[in-house]
Amino acid sequence: MTLLGTLLAGEPRALARAISLVERGGPAGEKLVVQASAHAGTAAITGITGPPGVGKSTLVGALVRELRTRDDRVAVLSVDPTSPFTGGALLGDRIRLADHFLDEAVFIRSLASRGSLGGLAAAVRPAALLADAAGYSHVLIETVGIGQAEVDIAGQADTTVVVLMPGAGDTLQAIKAGLMEIPDVLVVNKADHPRADDLVRELRRTARFRARNAPIVKTNALTGDGVAELADVIAGHRSREHGRRTAGRQTAAQREIVRLAMDGLRVRIERLLHGGDEGRAALEAVAAGHRTPESTARWLIAELTGEGGNR
Ligand SMILES: Nc1nc2c(ncn2[C@@H]2O[C@H](COP(=O)(O)OP(=O)(O)O)[C@@H](O)[C@H]2O)c(=O)[nH]1
Numbered sequence: 448m449t450l451l452g453t454l455l456a457g458e459p460r461a462l463a464r465a466i467s468l469v470e471r472g473g474p475a476g477e478k479l480v481v482q483a484s485a486h487a488g489t490a491a492i493t494g495i496t497g498p499p500g501v502g503k504s505t506l507v508g509a510l511v512r513e514l515r516t517r518d519d520r521v522a523v524l525s526v527d528p529t530s531p532f533t534g535g536a537l538l539g540d541r542i543r544l545a546d547h548f549l550d551e552a553v554f555i556r557s558l559a560s561r562g563s564l565g566g567l568a569a570a571v572r573p574a575a576l577l578a579d580a581a582g583y584s585h586v587l588i589e590t591v592g593i594g595q596a597e598v599d600i601a602g603q604a605d606t607t608v609v610v611l612m613p614g615a616g617d618t619l620q621a622i623k624a625g626l627m628e629i630p631d632v633l634v635v636n637k638a639d640h641p642r643a644d645d646l647v648r649e650l651r652r653t654a655r656f657r658a659r660n661a662p663i664v665k666t667n668a669l670t671g672d673g674v675a676e677l678a679d680v681i682a683g684h685r686s687r688e689h690g691r692r693t694a695g696r697q698t699a700a701q702r703e704i705v706r707l708a709m710d711g712l713r714v715r716i717e718r719l720l721h722g723g724d725e726g727r728a729a730l731e732a733v734a735a736g737h738r739t740p741e742s743t744a745r746w747l748i749a750e751l752t753g754e755g756g757n758r
């Protein structure tokens with residue numbers, strides 16, 4: 448079978464090879480992505496971002512476990528160079544303890560963040576698309592760093608989750624880094640920390656965050672507390688957003704179709720008016736006042752729609 452065939456059949460090794468091909472760059476990877484895109488579009492793509500050490504990787508592991516109880520296949524893409532699951536070690540081991548079918552159902556892959564001008568790894572979007580085409584119903588993308596990568600993720604994911612932790616004085620830095628402009632969902636992780644509720648209150652008072660009106664979810668990624676709620680909130684946001692996006696795309700499609708049809712019609716109308724004896728006679732008659740523009744327009748429409756007859 449071709450790589451595309453094994454990818455669409457959902458073979459994890461095919462997905463790994465496909466992502467490597469895309470990371471390498473070049474026409475073979477591009478072609479594969481184009482072919483696969485016809486089979487993508489159903490996965491929920493969630494970006495998980497925030498400062499280092501807040502517990503993103505741990506939370507991703509907990510989310511994977513939660514989504515697995517819902518019987519979903521999950522792909523994790525990490526653009527965190529310090530990620531403890533580089534090579535699948537930590538997260539992979541923990542998950543394998545929980546469920547021995549997981550090798551098939553959970554795909555974990557680190558993506559190099561080099562080579563993309565400090566932003567999100569160039570391969571992230573195509574890799575998410577490939578995972579989608581391979582039948583993973585959830586794609587979780589972890590990004591780290593302070594700067595553009597976090598903000599970039601918002602354009603790539605259906606739902607952007609920003610993770611903060613109490614007692615780190617993160618709020619101000621997060622605001623400075625633009626993190627408060629992007630969350631669809633805000634997570635206060637390490638809810639076991641005594642200052643967790645202080646952080647929630649502080650965030651609720653932060654004007655720039657309030658403007659986004661995003662829900663705040665408290666989690667303990669180590670115990671899994673709050674993680675089911677987080678999965679629900681993400682799913683809720685995604686389904687609302689998906690509906691809005693579909694509607695928006697349909698409006699744009701309609702505008703484009705009408706514009707193209709009008710252009711085509713105008714050409715044919717002008718051809719009718721200038722290209723034949725009947726048209727020229729009609730023009731002269733309207734100009735001389737022997738015939739109304741309305742009846743001439745009705746005649747044109749009848750000609751174009753094949754409804755025939757001189758009216
Ligand atoms: N107390 C507590 N520690 C946590 C929690 N979540 C993660 N950690 C710990 O925080 C540290 C950083 O976690 P990690 O997932 O690597 O953070 P990342 O850099 O944001 O990916 C690790 O030692 C985790 O065990 C939590 O909810 N509560």
Ligand SMILES: [Mg+2]
Binds near residue numbers: 505527589591
């Ligand atoms: Mg991490």
